[in-house]
Amino acid sequence: MRVLVLSDIHANYTALTAVLNDAEGVDAVWCLGDVVGYGPDPNACVELLSEQPNVVCVLGNHDVAALGDMPLDSFNGDARRSLIWHERVLSADSIKFLRSLPSRKVEISEHVTLVHGSPRDPVWEYILNTLSARLNFEEFNTDFCFVGHTHVQSIFQLDPNLNRISLDMPHVGMPVPLTGRAILNPGSVGQPRDRDPRAAYVIFDTEALTWEPQRVEYNIKSVQARIREARLPEKHALRLAEGW
Template identity: 55%
Template sequence: MTRILVISDIHANLTALQAVLDAAANVDATWCLGDLVGYGPDPNECVELVRSIQNLTCLIGNHDAAAIGSIDTMFFNREARLSAQWVKSRISKENILFLKSLPERVVIGEATLVHGSPRNPVWEYLLDIQAAAINSSYFKTQLCFVGHTHVPVVYTVDELGGGTMRKLDHKEIVPLKQRLIINPGSVGQPRDRDKRASYAIYNPEQKTWEAYRIDYDISSVQQRIVTAKLPLRHAQRLAEGW
């Protein structure tokens, strides 16, 4: 039975990433849906740890693209823009090359992988049923895995504009019997009022998706954010999950 770790939105939070990798050590492959950097204090460390993962498939997110200068940060909020500038001043040449090598979209078996949406893989947020339904015509596989919103959620979709949206709880198992768009949530900056790191396990043979949360030492990450003189908002939100 193949077990695939699906993660997204690490956001330079090494402590959260290590907690997830330790909790999900017994997997056959790892799929990362982007945003390795941004907001957090550990951009180089997180990219280097992701680079070391065996059987890795990794996509580029909007904060990764900002770090390598391939997109303009004018549409970022002030704190995110400051963080992106900080990352650009510190990211190593080796990690820049890695981020530049990342694709925007990958199709593996029955799954299409993107960071934002199949229509706009880097930028678009899938926040409601209408957006999910519109995007259902932009991928051909049964499943589409997305990140970007930092919320673990599953959409049932159809091209007529119908469907459902449901937030996923810890240890919830989703049968993959229909056309779905699924988000594993955020490793490094959850935004669903649950401060625990979020990840998922995809079982392609059993056709299941397992949602998980894991505690980690938030205070140590907050201290590193303060020490790095990054915006305090990035530290405050970690303890509240927003």
């Protein structure tokens, strides 16, 4: 089965559409949370995601906050401003879909666990380095854990013989054979933070056990215009063009 793995859409409908078009022909879509937050298109993104084949999604911290289930003072000022706007504009259907999603880690197959932040803290913890990765390998039972939240494509691999964790930033378009145990991040669809503004995603082959990172360009200026029309923070428009 060919699976589209994506995360951190952040209400960027133009980027999400570009990813879905670029990855056409997939058998399933696995989303690692933060469908909303930051961007100008929360309802359009929820609707489009919910229509995808065999979609499985977990909640991210911005999703939880937009539902009113997390204090907004947990976020910085700009993120808080956007979340207040998202709370106001989310439709009943969007709220219903988001409320149907789990905020915990989900074992999607014998090989894979899905989570937004980390296995030990599904909503909030960032896996940014080998230390935080090491602390999480004992928190899931499958071979692989797919995480989002950092907005950076990355692979943390465990070498049990050397008791060592390695960090790899995989090359776009080159399938990575998965062996042993690993924590893998597909990057962000709607707000990359690795200095590459293109929307990020991954194709996971469940039979060959390969992980293929991808990037796709989209019309960033149109998203920036909608952010400004909605009077959302200017920072959230500017950062899209530079990928930070």
